Amino acid sequence: LETVAGVAPDVARAIVAELADQRGNIKLIASENYSSLATQLAMGNLLTDKYAEGIPHHRFYAGCDNVDAVEDLANARACELFGAEHAYAQPHSGADANMVAFWAILRARVELPAMAEILGLENAAALAPADWNKMPLEQWNKVRVALGSQRLLGMDLASGGHLTHGYRLNVSGKMFEAHGYTVDRETFLLDYDAIENQALEVRPLILLAGFSAYPRNINYRRMREIADKVGAVLMVDMAHFSGLVAGKVLTGDEDPLAFADVVTTTTHKTLRGPRGGLVLCKKEFAEHVDRGCPLVLGGPLPHVMAAKAVAFTEALRPEFKTYAAKIVENSRALAEAFVSVGLNVISGGTDNHLVLVDVASALGVTGRQAEDAVRRCGITLNRNPIPFDPNGPWYTSGLRFGTPAVTTLGMGRAEMREIAEVVHLVLTHIVPAEGKSGGKDKAKYTLDQAAEKQASDRVAKL
């Protein structure tokens, strides 16, 4: 950091301040973790200086031998870790990975068949890339119309899905006619029969499973059955729980790799690698996924692929299984402790790394107020909509808690109990301010000073 400080001391100060923040507060953001020093060093180096468009051993730049080695290692270790037929480690983020997957599926199932039909060919895959640009605009526009009229069925954002699963403010909701399935109003659990009925009605090209804020596991065997019934491609976005898959906590019907055609993930959440994305797929989609550049991406990030390879190596070690099992043990302990102090836990508990708590219905505060108040006491987490949230996605009625980072720090049941009690103490001492036009303000509040002091002292001891 001295070198950074020599060039840009203000940047170095921000990095040091962030270190203090991440070490000085309890990190309960479900999508965050602490990557290892080996991962960070593999990422922070001269590999960033290299361009390597293409795939290993088939590049559009000279001098890519070492990047080839790095990318081969990342892909091979990803395949070994997840039991995948094919891996593509280039996506810069989870959103990029989803975009690569969507366009690869569209290419395989819509674009090539449409081109074959329009051009009267047996097999459009045999066309050379140059033929795309040679196609008369009138014919190409027919392909574009076919691509633009496809349907996606994924979990809706309000029920715990992700922005990239068809939200209209995201490109996924613009390129697809997107439909969302939701959870049951009473149990807050997925209702597979209802999803099946919806799939029969919608007839999607892609049935998408995966989430950012659903505290339960998914039955992928059942999702596969539904996809097969309607001829859909089954895609799973395991961004949040890929560490639990790698650590063999999710097996059998809960292992997405056993059932999905295409699986995407981030590499920085439960998986504990560098910030980035990854696509895994069956052989059928491999050559299409490998066209992530030029489909969606430009040059890959060789330094991040090196860090992915390091993190996957770490995840292949036996200790990673212990860590993954402990994430869920801690999450369950946290949920049980919340229930025992009287907080309203969505779906009554958790099967995975996250716990969703409704702070509005019983305590009368918003997620926004709750998030801010616990942060004042040294706990960093995020507010989150609960299913059918009356407070909308900005103020929200919920808090999302995740145990990956505290598990990496070595915390266990006793600490989870203490965290639950401290959170309860803070939440029950928030007094929402009066709103301008009657009712309560959704952002402003006061926090009882004695409770704040007591909570902060207890957090500092953790």
Ligand code: PLP
């Ligand atoms: N998919 C899911 C399910 C996610 O939760 C997230 C991020 O929170 C993403 C994709 C996007 O990942 P990124 O932020 O790396 O683009």
